[in-house]
Amino acid sequence: MRVVIGEDLALLRDGLTRLLEASGFDVVGAVADAPSVAVLLEREDVDVAVLDIRMPPTYTNEGLKAALAARQRRPGMPIVVLSQFVEQLYARELLQSGEGGLGYLLKDRVANVDEFVAAVRQVAAGGTVLDPKVVAGLLSGASAREPLARLTPREREVLRLIAQGRSNAGIAAGLVLSEKAVGKHINNIFAKLALPPATDDNRRVLAVLTYLQGTPEDSTAG
Amino acid sequence: MTRPRELPRHLAMHVIAGFGICAATIVIWAATGASTYFWPRWVCFGIGVVLGSEFAMRAAWRYPPGRRRRLAVHIAADAVLAPLEIAVWALSGAGFFWPAFPLAALAIALSLHVWLEFRRPDDRERALVHRVDVLTRTRRGALDTQAAELRRIERDLHDGAQARLVSLGMSLGLAERLLLTDPEGAAKLLAEARTSTLSALDDLRTVMQAIHPSVLADRGLSGAVQALALDVSLPVEVAYDVAGAAPAPIESAMYFAVAECLANAVKHSHARHASVRIEHRDGRLVAVVADDGRGGARVGAGSGLSGVAARLEAFDGELTVLSPGGGPTVVTLEVPCELSSARTLPSSETD
Numbered sequence: 216m217r218v219v220i221g222e223d224l225a226l227l228r229d230g231l232t233r234l235l236e237a238s239g240f241d242v243v244g245a246v247a248d249a250p251s252v253a254v255l256l257e258r259e260d261v262d263v264a265v266l267d268i269r270m271p272p273t274y275t276n277e278g279l280k281a282a283l284a285a286r287q288r289r290p291g292m293p294i295v296v297l298s299q300f301v302e303q304l305y306a307r308e309l310l311q312s313g314e315g316g317l318g319y320l321l322k323d324r325v326a327n328v329d330e331f332v333a334a335v336r337q338v339a340a341g342g343t344v345l346d347p348k349v350v351a352g353l354l355s356g357a358s359a360r361e362p363l364a365r366l367t368p369r370e371r372e373v374l375r376l377i378a379q380g381r382s383n384a385g386i387a388a389g390l391v392l393s394e395k396a397v398g399k400h401i402n403n404i405f406a407k408l409a410l411p412p413a414t415d416d417n418r419r420v421l422a423v424l425t426y427l428q429g430t431p432e433d434s435t436a437g
Numbered sequence: 438m439t440r441p442r443e444l445p446r447h448l449a450m451h452v453i454a455g456f457g458i459c460a461a462t463i464v465i466w467a468a469t470g471a472s473t474y475f476w477p478r479w480v481c482f483g484i485g486v487v488l489g490s491e492f493a494m495r496a497a498w499r500y501p502p503g504r505r506r507r508l509a510v511h512i513a514a515d516a517v518l519a520p521l522e523i524a525v526w527a528l529s530g531a532g533f534f535w536p537a538f539p540l541a542a543l544a545i546a547l548s549l550h551v552w553l554e555f556r557r558p559d560d561r562e563r564a565l566v567h568r569v570d571v572l573t574r575t576r577r578g579a580l581d582t583q584a585a586e587l588r589r590i591e592r593d594l595h596d597g598a599q600a601r602l603v604s605l606g607m608s609l610g611l612a613e614r615l616l617l618t619d620p621e622g623a624a625k626l627l628a629e630a631r632t633s634t635l636s637a638l639d640d641l642r643t644v645m646q647a648i649h650p651s652v653l654a655d656r657g658l659s660g661a662v663q664a665l666a667l668d669v670s671l672p673v674e675v676a677y678d679v680a681g682a683a684p685a686p687i688e689s690a691m692y693f694a695v696a697e698c699l700a701n702a703v704k705h706s707h708a709r710h711a712s713v714r715i716e717h718r719d720g721r722l723v724a725v726v727a728d729d730g731r732g733g734a735r736v737g738a739g740s741g742l743s744g745v746a747a748r749l750e751a752f753d754g755e756l757t758v759l760s761p762g763g764g765p766t767v768v769t770l771e772v773p774c775e776l777s778s779a780r781t782l783p784s785s786e787t788d
Binding site: 275305307321 | 631646650652663664
């Protein structure tokens with residue numbers, strides 16, 4: 216699997232390269248600034264890109280802009296955006312197009328090598344992976360809304376894991392439940408939130424996120 | 438002030454014209470028989486008075502408006518009037534020295550003016566004294582706030598990240614010792630160490646966000662307030678109508694002020710809905726934060742709002758709270774400032 220890395224701090228860039236190569240990725244380019252990233256993302260044979268959100272020249276949110284630009288040219292281009300801070304605002308912008316193949320994670324997550332590599336693979340396969348912090352923020356911001364208050368604590372737990380991009384099996388393992396029980400909880404959640412049922416993991420994540428980000432009217436209409 | 442530069446040329450032309458008229462009248466006087474009564478002296482005298490007045494008034498007008506200009510105009514008038522009276526006395530035969538009386542009157546009037554002007558402070562001076570008072574107070578306030586912030590940051594780093602790094606070091610040291618004798622125990626300690634790094638990073642992130650939120654640096658006040666609204670656990674409506682960017686320190690102060698108001702809406706006001714409206718009008722950046730909670734908010738000693746007021750005061754800004762018991766609460770934050778040209782938002786590029 217061919218991966219591109221955009222990270223301005225040499226220490227982290229080398230670390231990411233080493234980590235991904237050790238996990239069987241083929242690092243085709245590791246660069247330090249947004250223009251070089253844009254050049255690399257033009258290549259058609261890149262399977263996934265891992266970008267730091269803050270890079271030269273302005274050290275603000277070039278990584279995010281580069282990701283959005285690349286995905287405009289090639290919809291669904293898998294990109295993992297890494298950041299020291301997570302903002303719901305940026306998650307919203309990344310997810311706006313409604314396509315999968317996106318990851319938005321805190322840099323800290325790199326420390327858990329297995330989880331990080333799994334997340335990159337999931338994104339490369341077209342999945343959506345959001346940092347647990349973003350999901351927690353989305354849920355707390357939405358908690359004032361009426362239908363969410365009707366979910367049981369267990370259903371909220373399941374919803375949190377769906378939004379992080381976990382599959383039924385992943386949720387079952389995380390909560391020590393049977394897959395069947397998880398399926399039942401998910402059906403209940405979708406019914407309570409008036410979301411159309413979805414089978415594929417990524418579609419499911421996007422449905423939940425659309426619900427959490429937009430007003431309930433929007434999501435029932437769609 | 439370009440007027441003083443042009444003054445000599447103007448005046449020179451007037452002087453040349455005056456001399457011309459004087460010369461002309463003397464020629465007429467000579468041509469009409471040069472009678473014993475030298476009447477052109479009155480013409481010359483009149484022109485002298487006009488030129489003298491012009492010169493004196495122009496000189497007086499160079500002073501800045503206020504007390505000094507008023508006195509300068511008075512002295513200039515006296516400087517024309519006093520010689521004028523003496524000249525009239527001299528030209529009309531120099532008999533009994535009657536100008537003594539008007540000169541005395543002028544002297545008395547001038548002394549009275551000087552006394553009046555120096556008895557009460559000038560408007561400008563009073564305004565300056567007031568300004569110095571305000572600046573002294575707000576500067577002290579700003580320094581106090583800053584010192585308190587630094588103390589808080591130091592404490593946060595000490596209790597948070599530093600403590601965690603110490604524990605991390607201990608875990609690693611122990612793991613090193615156990616590596617050969619008890620690999621399983623060592624693995625457990627290493628896992629613990631990794632958790633410690635995550636907690637330390639979390640602590641550092643909190644401290645950094647409190648210093649300068651990254652989204653504020655990325656997107657300016659508009660994006661930062663939108664991000665803030667998303668993070669608050671209550672629906673917040675944001676309206677942002679500012680054509681340009683305020684200076685960074687003011688945007689930062691405004692951001693933290695709005696954050697504090699929204700935090701209050703959640704913590705104390707038990708609001709169900711809040712709104713933030715930010716606009717720039719009459720040279721002031723104005724933010725209005727409203728919520729439909731139970732009201733009763735006030736700027737008291739040690740409250741979050743008094744901290745906000747102190748922060749804004751450093752920029753000559755002010756905070757007004759309208760919060761009757763039972764609500765709603767409306768907090769208005771105002772800071773005078775100029776805007777620079779609008780910054781380009783990344784979202785507008787990608788739309």
